[in-house]
Amino acid sequence: MASSRDRQRKLARAKLDRQLARRAARTRRRRQIQAGVGAAVVLVLIVAGSAWALGAFDSDPKQDTAAEDVCLWTPQDATANTNLKDVGTPATKGLPTSGTRALTVTTNQGAPITAELDLASAPCAGASIAHLASKGFYDNTKCHEITSEGALRCGDPSGTGLGGPTYSFYDENVPVAPEASPSASPAPDEPPAYPKGTVAMIANPPGANGSQFLIFFKDFDPDKPAYPVIGKVTGGLDVVTKIGALPTVDNGSGAKVKPKTDVVIQSLTVGEPSTAPAPAPSGASASPSAG
Missing domain, CATH: 1.20.5 (Single alpha-helices involved in coiled-coils or other helix-helix interfaces)
Incomplete structure (x- = not known):
């Protein structure tokens, strides 16, 4: 149970x-x-x-969601200025805004001159020079002036100082002049606005940049900087210095600034964008001031 x-x-x-x-x-x-x-x-x-x-x-x-314009290109009238050369315009969107691009200038004066274009500080200058280089714009042109500031002036196919493409673009990365102070003495180690080896744009009129550029073969430190800094020489600065020492002759306007010996750009090429930081100018003690 x-x-x-x-x-x-x-x-x-x-x-x-x-x-x-x-x-x-x-x-x-x-x-x-x-x-x-x-x-x-x-x-x-x-x-x-x-x-x-x-x-x-x-x-x-x-x-x-539309892509933003990185650069704007202002049309220039080729009928009003017959020194201009039409090779189209660069893109406005999708342009690199960081890193560098390698620039190689081969002249009849010796070894190639190499530089790095600073895309972070001057993306439109980098885009413009790359576009013009791809069209052969600079090939077989003369550097038409050795400036009193200590720079070689190139990039005008007409050789007049008035030439360029049929577009222009605004200034980028112009160095800021230090503020003057009557009570403070200038710093002895303050770098110049344009150290030796600086690559900068030059425009006529100022602010309407096209194709012309400067390569400085000595330090230049103006009271009011006006040239946009676009890059730095990485090799061949001795060639630029040698060209800067050439005798000059009258360029037709009464100014003895034209190299007596023709300085011909046989070719100018621009490489693909790189993320590597831009190096200091070859032979320079300091990099250009930021604009």
């Missing part, structure tokens, strides 16, 4: 354990469903919030 009751108790206990197990399983499933629904709601809210922040619900999404 006792064994029969024991068997009934065991059966009842087993039945209760099964009921409790099923109840616990249902509870776990309900909690999992609730957790899944909650996570889905949170995900929807996050996606919706991100889309709202990015302007997905704006009335004109195309306007917000």
Whole structure:
């Protein structure tokens, strides 16, 4: 009799354990469903919030997602200035704005002159020179002036100082002159605005840059810097210095600034953008000031 009751108790206990197990399983499933629904709601809210922040619900999404212009090119009238040469214009969007581009100038005066164009400080100058180089714009042209500031002036196919492409662009990275203070003496280690080896744009009129550039073969530190710095010489600075020492003759305007010996750019090439930082000018003690 006792064994029969024991068997009934065991059966009842087993039945209760099964009921409790099923109840616990249902509870776990309900909690999992609730957790899944909650996570889905949170995900929807996050996606919706991100889309709202990015302007997905704006009335004109195309306007917000369109690529921004990096550079603007101002058309120049070739009929008013016959020294201009039309080779099209560079792109305005998708231009590199960091890193450097290698510039190589091969002349009839010796080893090639190499430089790095600073795309972070002067992206439009870099884009313009790369575009012109790809069109052979600089090839077989003369560097028409040795300036009184100590620079070789090149990049004008007409050799007049008035030539260039049929577009212009604004100044970038013009060094800032230090503020004069009557009570403070100038710092003896202050670098010049244009150290030897600096590559800069030069425009006529100022601010309407085209194709002409300067390569400084000595330090130049004006009271009011005006030339946009676009890069630094990395090799061949001795060639630039040698050219700077050439005798000059009248360029036709009464100014003895034209090299007596023709300085011909046989080719000018620009490499692909690089993320490497721009090196200091070869032979220079300091880099140009930031504009």
